[in-house]
Amino acid sequence: MDKMKELAEKVEKGKNQEVPALVQEILDGGATPYDVLLNGLQAGLLIIGERFKKDECFIPEVLLSVRAMKAGMKILEPLLAEAGSEPIAKVVLGTVKDDLHDIGKNMVGMMLEGSGFKVIDIGINVSESAFLDAVMREGPDILAMSALLSTTMPYLKTTIDTLKEHGVRDKIKVLVGGAPVTEEYALESGADGYAPDSAHAVDKAKELIMQKISK
Template sequence: MLLDEIARSVSGGQAVQTSRLVEQALADGLEPGSVLNDGLMAGLTVIGERFKRNDCYIPEVLLAAKAMHAGMSLLRPLLAGGGERLRDKIVLGTVESDIHDIGKNLVGMMLEGAGYRVIDLGVNVPAGRFLAALEEHAAPVLAMSALLSTTMPRLQATIAELEKAGVRERVKVLVGGAPVTREYAQRIGADGYAPEAASAVDLVRDLLAPAPTV
């Protein structure tokens, strides 16, 4: 079936083929929403699962994300709201005075690959800019990294700024970076900690999942 083929094409990282199959699906009259969910997203889910099992590697995830983007660029004009409401927005950046962005970029690519809209503010981001972006985009997630023991305190300072501005309640805060530990993340009141880029995606998914009803 065509949607399965699209999913396989995405998980196989075939951008050109994905575009062609999406065009064909639309010409056949398939719903754009179903092409997105049962085709493109399904393919990414497969690659995400494999990545978690160490059954595939970063370049393969990047290729799959590229194939996903190729398909999305055809679908976006046809989706309600330009497709942007399909997934939650995540504000991302390294904290003020910290310009180490390899890990942060990987997290961004992984999240985009998983279908989230990533608002990447780049490096050396002061608390005020994080706050402004969270408000401007009504983003429910803030993901920050600090790679140095000297810049780690900025994670806490940024959380304090969110509290002061009264937005802490509605924003889930994720932190990461080489010297950051789970204990530290808990101590500064973050909602989650990811030791490496791949688990950041699971973490976002868990944090945004509706609370289970007891």
């Protein structure tokens, strides 16, 4: 089997103990760090993401794949930094006010990082003003917000309204999700995009970045 395909397969299957040695072997064979990232680690994560979207696997399997990718990234990160490799885009991520759920948010963050985004995770129970502060401080391309309760969903809209009031809404794309959130509700709240799960969040984030670039 081709070594790069083997690496992608090991990431997909969550073989975190075997990934680092194979990454090093491929690098020693002459591959660039970016090539290993794109065609090995990210390729494996893409496969598990597609399977997750089709309900062919479950959250624990996705988490194992993410862990395997992170094991490989420990070798690649310093090499990519040395080569001046830039992330696709920067994302500020958080769960809205009065909402203490973080599993879904964490999965979105890990999948985005694994797909080449720089993620600034500001945690759970994040107020409108805290989201605003993070956006103004970090200057992200995307603000990603999660609401896991029907009682906290309205904070998606109030946060977006706060961004509008302070003149920063049009500078970023807003992506929202969470168990009770629907695409219709997301758009009514003023968001640019909606994702039902972590795998779709990666696709939507890439789509939003393309929209931002094309303006």
